[in-house]
Structures are given as C-alpha cells and as structure tokens.
Amino acid sequence: MAFQLVLPDSKSVSQAPSPLxxxxxxxxxxxxxxxALAIILLVIYILWEIGGQALPAIGRSGASVLVNTQWDVxxxxxxxxxxxxxxxxxxxxxxxxxxxxxxSIAIFLTQDFLPHSLATVFRTLIEMLAAIxxxxxxLWGIFVVIPFVRPAADWxxxxxxxxxxxxxxxxxxGMLPAVIVLSIMILPTxxxxxxxxxxxxPYKIKEAAYGLGATRWEAILKVILPTASGGISSALVLxxxxxxxxxxALAMLIGNANQISLSLFSPATTLAALLASNFPEAxxxxxxxxxxAALVLLAITLVVNVAGTLILLWTSRKMAKA
Amino acid sequence: xxNASVLEKPTATAGAAIDCNIDKIxxxxxxAVRDSNIAIEKGxxxxxxxxxxxxxxxxxxxxxxxxxxxxxxxLEGNVHFHGQEIYDKGVDPVVVRRxxxxxxxxxxxxxxxxxxxxxxxxxxxxxxxxxxERVQHALTRAALWDEVKDKLKASGLSLSGxxxxxxxxxxxxxxxxxxxxxxxxxxxxxxxxTRRVEELMLELKNDYTIALVTHNMQQARRVAxxxxxxxxxxxxxxxxxxxxxxxxxxxxxxxxxxxxxKQYIGGEFS
Numbered sequence: 001m002a003f004q005l006v007l008p009d010s011k012s013v014s015q016a017p018s019p020l021x022x023x024x025x026x027x028x029x030x031x032x033x034x035x036a037l038a039i040i041l042l043v044i045y046i047l048w049e050i051g052g053q054a055l056p057a058i059g060r061s062g063a064s065v066l067v068n069t070q071w072d073v074x075x076x077x078x079x080x081x082x083x084x085x086x087x088x089x090x091x092x093x094x095x096x097x098x099x100x101x102x103x104s105i106a107i108f109l110t111q112d113f114l115p116h117s118l119a120t121v122f123r124t125l126i127e128m129l130a131a132i133x134x135x136x137x138x139l140w141g142i143f144v145v146i147p148f149v150r151p152a153a154d155w156x157x158x159x160x161x162x163x164x165x166x167x168x169x170x171x172x173x174g175m176l177p178a179v180i181v182l183s184i185m186i187l188p189t190x191x192x193x194x195x196x197x198x199x200x201x202p203y204k205i206k207e208a209a210y211g212l213g214a215t216r217w218e219a220i221l222k223v224i225l226p227t228a229s230g231g232i233s234s235a236l237v238l239x240x241x242x243x244x245x246x247x248x249a250l251a252m253l254i255g256n257a258n259q260i261s262l263s264l265f266s267p268a269t270t271l272a273a274l275l276a277s278n279f280p281e282a283x284x285x286x287x288x289x290x291x292x293a294a295l296v297l298l299a300i301t302l303v304v305n306v307a308g309t310l311i312l313l314w315t316s317r318k319m320a321k322a
Numbered sequence: 323x324x325n326a327s328v329l330e331k332p333t334a335t336a337g338a339a340i341d342c343n344i345d346k347i348x349x350x351x352x353x354a355v356r357d358s359n360i361a362i363e364k365g366x367x368x369x370x371x372x373x374x375x376x377x378x379x380x381x382x383x384x385x386x387x388x389x390x391x392x393x394x395x396x397l398e399g400n401v402h403f404h405g406q407e408i409y410d411k412g413v414d415p416v417v418v419r420r421x422x423x424x425x426x427x428x429x430x431x432x433x434x435x436x437x438x439x440x441x442x443x444x445x446x447x448x449x450x451x452x453x454x455e456r457v458q459h460a461l462t463r464a465a466l467w468d469e470v471k472d473k474l475k476a477s478g479l480s481l482s483g484x485x486x487x488x489x490x491x492x493x494x495x496x497x498x499x500x501x502x503x504x505x506x507x508x509x510x511x512x513x514x515x516t517r518r519v520e521e522l523m524l525e526l527k528n529d530y531t532i533a534l535v536t537h538n539m540q541q542a543r544r545v546a547x548x549x550x551x552x553x554x555x556x557x558x559x560x561x562x563x564x565x566x567x568x569x570x571x572x573x574x575x576x577x578x579x580x581x582x583x584k585q586y587i588g589g590e591f592s
Contacts, residue, residue, distance in 0.1 A: 202430070204426060204428045204430040205430055205432065207388070207391070207426060207430065208430040208431075208432065208490070208493075209432075210388065210391055210419065211386075211388060211419060211426065211494075212419065212420070212423070212424075212442060212443045212446060212493065212494070212497075213416050213417070213418075213419035213420030213421075213443070213446060213447075214416070214446055215416050218446060222442070223432055226432075226433070226434065227432070227433050
C-alpha cells in the first residue's frame with residue numbers, strides 16, 4: 001500500500017495519489033528513459049557500423065587518404081583531400097554570406113523595425129525555407145542561379161581574373177552557385193537561433209543603453225549584439241554544421257570535379273557529394289573507402305555541432321547569472 | 323539637428339532644472355497619468371512617492387523621454403528642461419537622454435568590464451579627454467572606487483547587487499549630466515546597500531539635480547528635500563495616476579494639506 005500520512009481527527013480530504021497514478025508515473029518515466037537511451041544507442045550503432053565497414057580501408061591506407069588527392073578506382077587509390085577542402089571551403093563561404101544575412105535578419109526582426117505581427121510573418125517565411133527539399137534547391141540552382149550569376153561571373157573573371165577567387169571562368173556548375181544555394185539553406189538555422197539569442201538579452205540592458213543616450217544602432221552594435229554574442233556564435237556554428245552535411249543540392253550544383261582551387265567559378269566537390277554520386281556503382285573496395293570518407297564527414301560535423309552546443313550552454317549559463 | 327543643438331546651450335532659468343506640466347499621458351487608449359505639474363529644482367532631491375500604479379515612474383520616465391521606447395506612448399502638456407521644450411517636434415530623444423541621466427530599478431550593468439561600463443557614456447559622447455581619469459572620478463563619486471580599483475577589467479556582472487547599482491550610478495554620472503533620474507534605485511537592494519546608495523544620493527546632490535521615485539516612504543523622508551505625492555483614481559474603472567500634493571518633505575509628512583496624502587502617510591492604504 002502506498003504511503004499515507006495519518007493525522008488525528010483530520011477533516012481534511014487530502015490523501016495519497018492512487019496506485020494507478022503511481023503506475024502511470026512510473027510508466028512515463030520508463031518510456032521517456034527508453035526513448036532517450038534508444039537515441040544514444042542509435043548513434044553508437046551508426047558509428048559502429050560505419051566504422052566497421054571503413055575499417056579495411058583505414059587498415060589499407062591509414063591517414064594517407066586524408067592527404068591523397070586522387071580518387072582512382074582502377075588503381076584502388078583513394079584520397080579525399082579535395083573533398084575535405086571542398087566541404088570546408090563551400091561551408092565557410094556559405095557561413096560568411098548566410099551568417100551575415102541571417103544575423104542581419106535576426107536584428108531586423110527583433111529590434112522593433114517592423115510591427116510585431118509583420119515580424120512574425122517574416123519569421124515564419126524564413127523558417128519555411130528550411131522545409132524546402134534539398135533537391136528542389138538543387139534544381140532551382142541549376143535553372144535559376146547558374147544562368148543568373150553567369151554574366152557577373154564572366155565579367156569578374158575578365159576584369160579581375162588575377163584575383164585567385166576569380167581565376168577561372170564559370171562553365172556551369174561550380175563553387176559559386178553551390179555557395180549561394182548553401183547560404184540560403186543555412187539561413188533559417190542562423191536567423192532563428194540568432195533571433196532567440198538576441199531575444200534573451202534582458203530588456204533592462206536595452207533600457208540601460210537607451211537611458212545613456214545611445215542611438216538605436218549604438219544600442220544594437222555596442223550593447224545588444226555583444227551581449228548576445230555567445231548565442232549568435234553558436235547559431236553560426238550550427239549553421240556551419242548544417243552546411244557541412246548538405247548533400248543533394250551540392251551534388252547537383254558543385255560540379256563534382258576532383259580538384260582543389262580557390263576559384264569560386266571552378267567546379268569542385270565535397271565529401272557528401274562524393275558519397276552521393278559514387279555509392280550506387282561502387283565495388284567492395286571503393287565502398288570501404290567511401291565509408292572512410294563518411295566517417296571523416298561524421299567526425300567533422302560532430303565536432304562542429306558539439307562545439308556549437310557547448311557555446312550555447314556556456315552562454316545561457318552566463319545569461320542566467322546576469 | 324538645429325533643434326537638437328539648442329539643448330547643448332541651456333539658458334539659465336531660476337530654480338527649476340525641469341519644469342514638468344503634464345496634462346495627460348496615454349499608453350494607446352489607456353489614460354495612465356493626468357494633471358501632474360511639478361518642478362524639479364536645481365541641486366535638490368525631489369522624491370516621488372505614492373501607491374502602486376499612481377504614475378510616479380511614468381512621470382519620471384517622461385522627463386528624459388524614456389517612455390518614447392514604449393509603443394503607444396503619448397504625452398499632452400509640456401516638459402521644459404532649462405527652459406527648452408523637450409517634446410517639441412525635431413527634438414531628438416537621444417540628445418535629451420544624454421543630458422538627463424537615469425538609474426533604474428534593477429541594476430543593469432552591461433556584460434563588459436567595470437571600466438568599459440563606466441566609459442560607455444564617455445565613448446557615446448565622443449569624449450576626447452582623459453577617459454581613465456573620468457572613470458576613476460565617476461567610480462569615486464559612486465563610492466565604488468576602493469572596492470573595484472584592483473579589478474577594473476573584471477566583468478560588471480561579477481559584482482554584488484549593491485555594487486552593481488553603484489556601478490550603474492557611476493556609469494550615469496561619468497558624463498556629468500545635469501539631472502539624474504532614479505527610478506526606485508534601491509528596491510532590489512538589501513538594507514545595508516540601500517543605506518549606501520542613500521548616502522550617495524545626498525553626496526551627489528551638491529552637483530546634480532536628482533529626481534527619485536521610491537516605494538519606500540521612509541526613504542523619501544530620509545533623502546528628499548521636496549516630496550511629491552501621487553495617487554491613483556480607480557473609481558471610474560480606469561487606473562489613472564495623478565499628482566496630489568507637492569511640497570517640502572517635512573510639510574508633506576508632518577502637515578499634509580490633502581486628505582489623500584494624510585491617509586497615505588498615515589498608512590491607511592499603500
């Protein structure tokens with residue numbers, strides 16, 4: 001029998017919860033615990049599977065895969081340096097563009113530039129960008145972005161071809177269209193998390209800035225953004241993580257050329273694009289090498305995401321103290 | 323900018339630093355305050371007391387146009403600062419706030435170093451002189467220098483609540499504005515920190531004109547030279563605050579003219 005408090009001459013209707021209530025309580029606890037545990041096991045299982053299948057490739061060539069630049073199926077010589085380069089380069093460029101625009105949007109939507117209802121509409125619209133399938137972004141990139149940027153790219157190459165970024169001409173798919181589409185794809189992540197971070201800045205801090213006679217931009221740039229800087233950096237890191245793992249749109253837009261170039265107009269490749277395009281026809285040996293590449297990609301995204309989460313945790317703790 | 327620059331050359335008006343004649347203050351359709359005429363005299367502490375919702379904070383925040391941050395705020399009447407109407411079209415609230423400093427209810431230091439907190443206003447005003455000397459002076463005025471002189475690079479948030487509030491006072495006086503508005507500056511502080519801030523106010527009034535909102539009648543009695551009592555009408559369904567009586571603090575507490583004041587001072591409502 002459940003615990004009861006016995007009081008003398010009590011007229012109170014207070015009593016212990018029923019056995020059923022206790023049972024429901026326990027069931028919910030175990031269900032929630034099982035769900036949480038399942039996620040952890042799933043991650044470990046995925047790592048185990050990919051690691052296991054990559055093991056032969058790791059044993060054969062070790063770390064040389066990371067610096068080798070050829071993906072040569074005939075000679076079973078596999079290197080993923082161009083893919084690592086392409087992944088990091090495209091993601092960093094997307095972070096630069098998407099991050100800047102995303103943070104600007106977050107400022108615009110949180111600092112009373114718009115009536116509240118209109119800001120909500122805008123916010124929803126931007127979040128809807130996240131719901132567009134990757135393949136649609138890819139198609140849009142091919143049929144809209146590439147023709148659209150071509151004149152500007154040709155002009156830049158002719159006029160400023162000595163700058164490494166413009167050193168080749170845009171033949172079609174390449175780094176620039178991929179970066180543009182990728183920037184748009186990470187925009188919702190960056191904008192949403194930055195908005196939350198800026199929203200966490202206490203009103204009293206804003207009031208302090210305005211009370212000292214700060215103009216709106218002085219208050220935003222000198223007080224609000226620095227106060228929200230932790231949350232904004234974690235928004236950028238998470239956006240970067242999303243860019244690193246993006247597959248379909250990049251496979252369609254980046255040109256899948258095994259080369260390392262600073263030029264924004266030359267075709268390139270990424271780890272995710274390599275996996276997507278080579279897996280269907282891969283033999284056993286190439287498959288193992290691809291698993292190795294997948295493991296590297298997983299490691300990169302994992303590190304970036306963990307870093308982002310840690311920054312977010314650290315800042316919300318700092319905020320709580322304020 | 324022609325109107326704004328007028329503020330930088332205050333014309334001498336005898337007695338009052340701020341002369342406030344508020345007919346009505348609206349938030350949207352809500353009438354928050356009516357009929358409150360009060361002069362904030364130079365070199366004195368004017369205390370605003372009254373029950374919750376009586377509009378004392380609203381009136382205080384109208385004196386440096388902080389209320390302009392609130393949507394739907396509308397003021398009928400006028401507020402003269404050294405003879406100049408601060409609600410004139412073309413007056414930039416930012417300029418008004420640079421001349422009339424404010425200390426808030428909750429200590430609100432920025433998440434930057436103690437030094438940068440105090441230097442913030444100096445930088446906003448493009449102060450070209452010796453920033454370090456000004457910061458030290460402001461911290462000394464705020465009775466905080468001895469406690470923080472060895473850790474000026476530490477975060478302002480690392481200080482205790484009372485120290486944070488004195489840091490905010492230092493930040494407000496660093497630019498030496500002529501008037502200081504204090505909106506319940508001690509309500510988040512313990513009694514010891516409260517006493518320190520009160521001593522500080524008495525110290526500061528030699529150089530500054532101070533308007534102080536307080537929920538604590540005893541505080542008004544301890545520090546204010548002039549006390550203004552506000553009350554609130556709840557009879558007509560609204561909650562409209564208004565000034566009931568203003569006068570020398572002793573008179574308000576010992577010989578109030580109005581029945582409402584007498585009841586409030588006597589503790590019949592709060």
